[in-house]
Amino acid sequence: MFLRKNKNFEHVNIHEKYLKRCIQLAKNGLGTTYPNPLVGSIVVHNDTIIGEGWHRKAGEPHAEVHAIRSVTHTSLLAESTIYVSLEPCSHHGKTPPCSDLIISSGIKNVIIGTIDPFDAVAGRGVKKLMEAGCNVVVGVLEKECLELNKRFFTFHNKKRPYIILKWAESADGYISPSQKEKTAPVWVSNPYSRQLVHKWRSEEQAILVGTNTVVEDNPKLDTRDWTGKSPVRVVLDKNLRSPKDFAVWDKSVKTLFITGKEAPQEENIYIEPIDFSGDIARQVCEVLYRHQLQSVIVEGGAQTLRTFIEEGLWDEARVFRGNVRLNGGTRAPGITGRPFLKKNIKGNLLNIIKQENQDD
Numbered sequence: 001m002f003l004r005k006n007k008n009f010e011h012v013n014i015h016e017k018y019l020k021r022c023i024q025l026a027k028n029g030l031g032t033t034y035p036n037p038l039v040g041s042i043v044v045h046n047d048t049i050i051g052e053g054w055h056r057k058a059g060e061p062h063a064e065v066h067a068i069r070s071v072t073h074t075s076l077l078a079e080s081t082i083y084v085s086l087e088p089c090s091h092h093g094k095t096p097p098c099s100d101l102i103i104s105s106g107i108k109n110v111i112i113g114t115i116d117p118f119d120a121v122a123g124r125g126v127k128k129l130m131e132a133g134c135n136v137v138v139g140v141l142e143k144e145c146l147e148l149n150k151r152f153f154t155f156h157n158k159k160r161p162y163i164i165l166k167w168a169e170s171a172d173g174y175i176s177p178s179q180k181e182k183t184a185p186v187w188v189s190n191p192y193s194r195q196l197v198h199k200w201r202s203e204e205q206a207i208l209v210g211t212n213t214v215v216e217d218n219p220k221l222d223t224r225d226w227t228g229k230s231p232v233r234v235v236l237d238k239n240l241r242s243p244k245d246f247a248v249w250d251k252s253v254k255t256l257f258i259t260g261k262e263a264p265q266e267e268n269i270y271i272e273p274i275d276f277s278g279d280i281a282r283q284v285c286e287v288l289y290r291h292q293l294q295s296v297i298v299e300g301g302a303q304t305l306r307t308f309i310e311e312g313l314w315d316e317a318r319v320f321r322g323n324v325r326l327n328g329g330t331r332a333p334g335i336t337g338r339p340f341l342k343k344n345i346k347g348n349l350l351n352i353i354k355q356e357n358q359d360d
Contacts, residue, residue, distance in 0.1 A: 015083070015111050015137065016140055016141050019085065019113050019144075019145070020141065020144075021042055021049070022039075023040060023085055023144055023145065025041070025063070026038040026040030026055070026063065027040075027148070028040075028054050028056070029055050031202050031203040031229065032056060032057050032229075033056065033057060034058065035294060036058045037116070037149045038055065038148055038149055038152070039054065039055045039062060039063040039064075039086045040063050040084070041053055041063035041066070041067040041083060041084040042082070043068060043071055043077070043082050043107070044081045045076045045079060046079075050071050050072070050073070051068060051071035052066075052067050053065065053067040053069070059095070060095070062098050063084060064084055067082065067084075068101060074105075077105045078108070080107055080109070081110070081111060082107050082109070083112075084112055085113040085114070085148060086112070086114060086116050086149065087114070087115050087125045088110070088112075088125040088129070090124040090125040090128045097128075098125070099125045099128045099129050102129065102134070103128070103129065103134065107134070108133065108134055109135045110129055110137070111136075112136065112138045113141055113144070114139065114145040114146055117152075126138060150162055151204075154294070154315065155294040159289055160285040160289050160313070161285065161293050161294055161296045162294060162295040162315050163285075163295075163296055163308060163314045163315050163316075164295065164297045164314075164315065164316050164317075165305055165308060165316070165317040165333075165335070166197065166200070166298065166318045166319075167299065167305060167319060167320070167332060167333070168187075168193065168319075168321075169319065169332035170321075170326040171323055171324060171325050172325045173331060174188075174328065174332060175300065175301070175302055175329075176216070176301070176330045177326045177328070177330075178326075183215075184217060185219065186326075187322075187324075188324045188326070189348050190322065190345070192345050193322075193345045193346075193348045195226060196345060198222075198224065198226035199226045199228070200318070201222070201230065201231050201297065202226050202229060202230075202231075203228070204231055204296065204297050205231055205232060205293045205294055205296065206231050206232040206233070206293045206295065206297070207233060207234065207297045208234040208236060208296050208297070208298045208299065209221065209234075209235060209236070209299050209300055210237075211235070211238065211241060212301045213299070213300050213304070214237070214243075214246060215243070218243075219248070220247045221233045230252075232253065232256065232291070232293060233248055234255070234258065234284075234288065235255065237259050238259060238276050239260065240259050240261045249269070251266070251267055253268065255268060255270070256272055256287065256288075257270070257271050257272065258272045258283075258284055259273060259274070260273060260274065260276045261273070274287065280311070281307050302331065302332070305333045309333055309335055315354065316355070317335050317337065317352070318350065319335075319350070319353070320345070320348050320349070320351075321349045321351070322347075322348050323348070336356070337355055337356055338354045340354045
């Protein structure tokens with residue numbers, strides 16, 4: 001039996017409680033599961049969680065495998081319900097199909113947050129479970145499960161990375177001063193906000209800046225203030241004028257230079273020519289998609305941010321407003337969208353905005 005969750009389903013509140021736990025578990029894998037999605041799973045017997053797990057790394061066991069293997073008394077599986085935030089896979093990839101494991105374990109009740117859009121799954125997991133006699137419910141906390149895997153879904157459905165715009169602006173609305181004394185960032189946010197940004201970098205696959213940001217700040221674009229893998233660096237540099245002795249050329253991580261110039265490839269350096277006469281953001285997305293990058297943080301500068309805003313190619317904007325006043329300089333971009341979150345970070349205001357036309 002395959003049911004889509006509805007208001008009359010008598011166990012809906014119980015299912016939502018357990019799906020929330022699946023989502024919570026899945027978030028443990030943020031930044032480590034690429035190119036795979038985030039997935040959490042639990043096994044419940046008589047309203048008691050007897051097993052749980054999440055997907056930790058591509059090529060390693062999926063969430064359902066960890067959840068089922070963690071059950072001490074396997075004789076209880078036939079009387080249990082498995083909850084999973086994303087449809088169990090039905091194909092042989094680097095690991096065997098999770099739908100087969102659920103069936104062979106004897107579990108008859110399967111509650112799923114949302115269908116997997118990946119072509120190799122896309123409803124086939126549910127179909128296999130139903131054909132084996134399992135009772136399947138789909139669509140519990142579906143909105144939350146879609147939000148959990150917004151990167152994965154955007155990449156597969158829209159054929160581009162999930163795009164996060166990020167900047168910090170002064171109390172009077174500037175992102176940089178009119179003059180600088182040295183080649184280094186001028187901070188308008190506090191250390192707590194900057195550490196949070198490094199955490200974000202560890203969770204996304206790429207970080208993008210424009211030439212002016214490189215020339216003026218010589219940024220490392222790494223995660224030095226947080227534990228985690230540094231993202232792929234992407235530099236939008238029409239004339240390849242980023243100084244060769246600056247950090248972006250140090251080959252420490254994969255770096256893409258999106259440019260209008262031809263240049264030889266180097267170790268860990270990729271030269272990607274595009275046509276700068278129009279649709280720059282769209283072409284950037286095509287390059288990132290080709291490199292299998294599911295998400296990117298666009299950190300600036302102002303013109304680079306405006307390029308994505310004007311082409312409508314962004315999914316969310318994360319904007320810090322500090323207490324510093326610059327009294328002139330480069331104005332922060334203007335942006336409109338759907339308010340998603342406001343938070344005070346030790347005196348800095350973080351405002352997260354989502355695209356109005358983005359699906360809920």
